[in-house]
Amino acid sequence: MLRMSSEAMNELFHPTINDLLKKPEVKGIKFLFLVGGFAESAMLQHAVQSAFSGICRVIIPQDVGLTILKGAVLFGLDPTIVRVRRSPLTYGVGVLNKFVEGKHPKEKLLVKEGKNWCTDIFEKFVSVDQSVALGEVVQRSYCPARVGQRKIIINIYCSATDDVVYITDLGVRKCGTISLDLDELDESNSPKRNRREIRASMQFGDTEIKVTAMDVRTSKIVRASIDFLAN
Incomplete structure (x- = not known):
């Protein structure tokens, strides 16, 4: 059995409490509800009441630990x-x-087929704190790098800030991958200049990010999957 002193427990909660009080979102609020298992902590309740009782009404419902569970059932x-x-x-x-x-910085320069490209550009899907409606979809198009390619792997990156320019910026990390499985396509009847386009649709407004894809040339559904666990 592990026993901890009250001082040690206080040290464990300090980072969370201090980070909460520094967030700009807590300014201008009139009501503050504490819910969830963490809200059962007397230490957290005292810290929140001490910090906010003078500027807003702090409400702690009964059975705060069950509030999240009830919400999940209703959802x-x-x-x-x-x-x-x-x-x-x-x-x-x-x-x-x-x-x-x-x-663009010189170290990002990539010369490919006689053209100058900038690598590692962060193409944004959604921004931190952005309101995303249920069913809202973000669409992007991707092309295989070579003829006959049967699979496209797209790395997903995330950041806690909105001012991201490159995937190599501080605080940016790889958080998932999108896999697009392509059927074999007969290129003999298609002009070589027309690159194969795969249109991916990502849905961000649900409890999880979902992805679907379509081959624009054939209008066929492409097998698509997204993985946030293997990172």
């Missing part, structure tokens, strides 16, 4: 009960853009 019965969510992070992928002299 299971009617998923449309939550119509808008806020994105907890900024999500995007790394892409190549045309290199602009004086704007």
Whole structure:
């Protein structure tokens, strides 16, 4: 059995309490509800009441630990009960853009087929704290790097800030991958200049991020999957 002193427990809670009090979102609020298992902590209740009781009304419902469970049950019965969510992070992928002299750093320059490209550009899907409606979809198009390619792997990156420019910026991390499985396509009847385009649709407004994809040339559904666990 592990025993901890009250002083040690206080030290464990200090980072969470201090971070909460520094968030700009707590300014201008009139009511503050404490719910969930963490809200049962007398230490957290005291810290929140001490910090906010003078500027807003702090409400601690009965059975605060069951509030999240009840909400999950209600959501299971009617998923449309939550119509808008806020994105907890900024999500995007790394892409190549045309290199602009004086704007992009030299170390990002990639010369490919006689053209200058800037690597590691962070293409944003949604921004941190952005309101995302239920069923809202973000669409992007991708092309295989070579003829006959049977699989496209797209890395997803995230950041706690909105001012991301490159996937190599401080605080940006790889958080998932999108896999697109391509059927074999007969290129003999298609002009070589027309690159194969795969249109991916990502849904961010639900309890999880979902992805579907379509081959634009054939209008066939492409097998698509998203994985946030293997990172």
